[in-house]
Amino acid sequence: MxxxxxxxxxxxxxxxxxxxxxxxxxxxxxxxxxxxxxxxxxxxxxxxxxxxxxxxxxxxxxxxxxxxxxxxxxxxxxxxxxxxxxxxxxxxxxxxxxxxxxxxxxxxxxxxxxxxxxxxxxxxxxxxxxxxxxxxxxxxxxxxxxxxxxxxxxxxxxxxxxxxxxxxxxxxxTFSAYDRLVLTPIELVSTFRISLMIFGVLFLLNLIGVGPFGAVDFYAYVGAVIIGSVLTPVLLPWIPGRAFAWKGWFLGFIWVIVNFLMGWSSSSEYSVLKALGYLLILPPVSAYLAMNFTGSSTYTSFSGVLKEMKIAIPAMIISIALGAILILVNSFI
Incomplete structure (x- = not known):
């Protein structure tokens, strides 16, 4: 120029x-x-x-x-x-x-x-x-x-x-569905690094005999990520509740139930204990990623985001920790 x-x-x-x-x-x-x-x-x-x-x-x-x-x-x-x-x-x-x-x-x-x-x-x-x-x-x-x-x-x-x-x-x-959709790629990309770390940990656990963690586990986790990063922002106005974390958790909960009904309940690899573990892990994953979208939204205020994080993040940590314990215990039963 x-x-x-x-x-x-x-x-x-x-x-x-x-x-x-x-x-x-x-x-x-x-x-x-x-x-x-x-x-x-x-x-x-x-x-x-x-x-x-x-x-x-x-x-x-x-x-x-x-x-x-x-x-x-x-x-x-x-x-x-x-x-x-x-x-x-x-x-x-x-x-x-x-x-x-x-x-x-x-x-x-x-x-x-x-x-x-x-x-x-x-x-x-x-x-x-x-x-x-x-x-x-x-x-x-x-x-x-x-x-x-x-x-x-x-x-x-x-x-x-x-x-x-x-x-x-x-x-x-205005903040239309299209306006929200075009913001989701950056939200999705931000999950890649942590997802690779999680896959690496699961791979190591498989090597030492804790597991197995297979294809069903993979798509269950990927589905939770897509729900939190993409689906929740797009469907934001129509999901019940006000808190972004709740909206993500709600769709993540539905995702786990659908997976259980469609395959986990009839699979020999999955027990009720493991299903409960995923019920405690996957909805908080979706909730956390949905909560990240508050920085891209016109729906939130700074004070409201701080209040939501103060309540939601400790609950997510506790839920994921308990879910991980249940899945590990299930691996040794």
Whole structure:
């Protein structure tokens, strides 16, 4: 990407509303946790199209997926995009962490000398960044007025063209089944390392004669992981209860019962003792993974998550420990 320099000190980076194959591949990789923590663009001022001094200024984060989500909605549109250094974190999370905040915005305005680029004094910030920015301090120290745009990038053009007036729909945060589904790959990938450790332990136990742990055990565990990481987030609003841990445990419990009815009860390798062991182990596995999704959800609050963890984690540990004991005892009977 070539840089355009308006003066010796003002650096403006060109960008386009068209995403390349590399952009699409990069987003897919980030969804699966590949290079996720380094998927970012350089903070600074970008020009999209051919903006003049009257063109709107849109403020966003330097997480590349966020930056791409904004620019791809601005086809045939002229605008300035001011990218803050959020350490590669999206707007919503960065606002909570403080990196999409008042200090960074003021510093970035000074660095790019925006008042020498545009003739107006208006900044359009994403609504989900409002918690991190003190609008009156921005105006007091920089002279720029903050206007909060819509929740979704797809509405930004309509918002600007309507005189920066947002409809109720533009202000509403939705979290549809699709929105939840696209977040599950990173949740699933995060289980790989611990799952490999568990499989390694089971393999060693088989070698020393404790077991056997076979294919049925494998798919029972994998099913519990998929339920906690994927199925629970997708079905979130329709599962009874409020706590994420409970929702995951509930589906995990159903999974164990279904497995017992479909095969364990008629298999010579499985006793009631082993079934009880899995009843104590697998639902907490699903519960723990479902609880991890609280960090990706708009349904929770920080205090609520802390309260849930305080109750759920000790219960999970005790349940899994008791289940493991039952399964080991069953191996020696």
């Amino acid at each position: 070539l840089d355009i320099v308006l003066s010796r000190e003002i650096k403006i980076n060109p960008t386009s509303s068209q995403l390349t194959t590399q952009d699409i591949l990069g987003a897919w990789k980030a969804r699966w946790g590949i290079n996720r923590m380094n998927y970012k663009v350089e903070p600074g001022l970008y020009r999209l199209g051919n903006p003049d001094s009257n063109a709107p200024v849109l403020v966003t984060a330097n997480y590349k997926m966020t930056f791409d989500a904004l620019r791809k909605e601005l086809t045939n549109f002229n605008a300035w995009i001011l990218v803050l250094d959020t350490k590669g974190v999206n707007v919503w999370c960065a606002a909570g962490k403080g990196t999409f905040g008042t200090t960074e915005l003021l510093n970035r305005l000074a660095v790019v000398q925006l008042d020498n680029v545009v003739s107006h004094k208006t900044l359009i910030l994403p609504q989900l960044g409002a918690s991190g920015v003190c609008a009156h301090d921005i105006q007091k120290f920089s002279g720029f007025k903050v206007v909060y745009g819509p929740v979704r990038a797809k509405d930004i053009k309509e918002f600007i063209q309507s005189g920066m007036k947002a409809t109720d729909e533009m202000r509403t945060v």
